[in-house]
Amino acid sequence: MSDIVIHAENISKAYQLGDFGTGTLSRDIERWWAMARGKEDPFLKIGESNDRTTQGSSDVVWSLKDINFEIQRGDAVGIIGRNGAGKSTLLKLLSRVTVPTTGEIKVKGRIASLLEVGTGFHPELTGRENIFLNGAILGMRKAEIKKQFDNIVAFAGVERYIDTPVKRYSSGMYVRLAFAVAAHLESEILIVDEVLAVGDAEFQKKCLGKMGEVSKGQGRTVLFVSHNMGMISQLCNKSLLLKNGELGNYDTTRNVVAAYLASDKSQEFNRLYFELDERKMIGQITAFWICNDQNIVVDKVTFDQSIRIGYKLLVKQYIPGLQIGIGLQDKVQNRISTFIKPILLSEGDQIKGMVTLPGGIIAPNTYNFVIALWNRNGEVYDIIDNVGSVTIVDNGTEQALYEGTEYGSVILNATWE
Secondary structure (H helix, E strand, O other): OOOEEEEEEEEEEEEEOOOOOOOOHHHHHHHHHHHHOOOOOOOOOOOEEOOOOOOOOOOEEEEEEEEEEEEEOOOEEEEEOOOOOOHHHHHHHHOOOOOOOEEEEEEOOOEEEEOOOOOOOOOOOEHHHHHHHHHHHOOOOHHHHHHHHHHHHHHHOOHHHOOOEHHHOOHHHHHHHHHHHHHHOOOOEEEEEOHHHHOOHHHHHHHHHHHHHHHHHOOOEEEEEOOOHHHHHHHOOEEEEEEOOEEEEEEEHHHHHHHHHHHOOOOOHHHOEEEOOOOOOOEEEEEEEEEOOOOOEOOEEEOOOOEEEEEEEEEOOOOOOEEEEEEEEOOOOOEEEEEEEEOOOOOOOEEEEEEEEOOOOEOOEEEEEEEEEEEOOOOEEEEEEEEEEEEEEOOOOHHHHHOOOOOOOEOOOOOOO
16 A cells, blocks of 8 residues: 555546526525535536537536546556547646545645646746746745756756746747656656647657656656557556546556557448448458457557458359458558468358458558459459558557658568677
């Protein structure tokens, strides 16, 4: 128990939409009196979960609902989920920016939080003055701030502008200084919410290295929200998945990222699995689907996962030298690789097969497939272009910081000398 620095028990957060009053003065007083005694609001309605895709009937939205978890000292914990899942609300509760509607949070140690760019900065004050102001807000003594001052300025790279009001800083300079203050002040817990997207790739790598040093080297606890699964996988040993305000999973980062990608399926399910009606061809493809290495139909896998491609074939008469081929191609239909398998089918035979593409080779990007049936003489019986779609998500390669850039179609383990 002594190593637990954050303990969250049944925490929920409700936000009321529209009119905040109860409707009568007597009920408003009754609500105030109940809350003043630490009792639950007697007029708080039971609302729906925070699912933005459905129309709610209540004027109360539960941004978080019955969340339970414990975080150990020195853990780096990623917080994952779609937009609106409750990630930022959870960080605000942990940072004590707001309080839970129900439940209890116990925190052991001081918290340095970076929830928004420049939170706690005063635009009229200089960078120097804001470092001391921000440190004081975080509960640091002046001597502690002075001790880290030079390191903060050097890390942010704003030496030349340290005595300039921060309102004249660019957004990049602003976030560099804000992160440097939060990371260097001697708090036990560092909370970072997606602010690194403002900086360039070099600064993001620097921040990631600093957070790793804070967690692994100094034994401090880091909570990190990001949509970049590569960054999450590089930094965090554990991750927490939120779904519509509820706790979906809390486990090792590898397991949580895989669960998140498997649940984040496309609404266009026919992109993942389709069956074709029988056609007037002697050999035809009747079904095609894409799975991860757990045989779950998906349209996203992590870089280290294998991709399993399933298919069904129907042959109306015997075809000598029959072969099936599946081609992997990029978004602009450049062929990356082709996989060919001879098959032996007699008249009326149906077959269901799978081919597995190894993980850790195909570079993070979005791909689709072409599948065809032909014989050794080159006669094609059936072909389907641009079928399926799979996105390979970076979960910790060296290129994770450059997600979205084109760095090739494969990643090979090259040997440097």
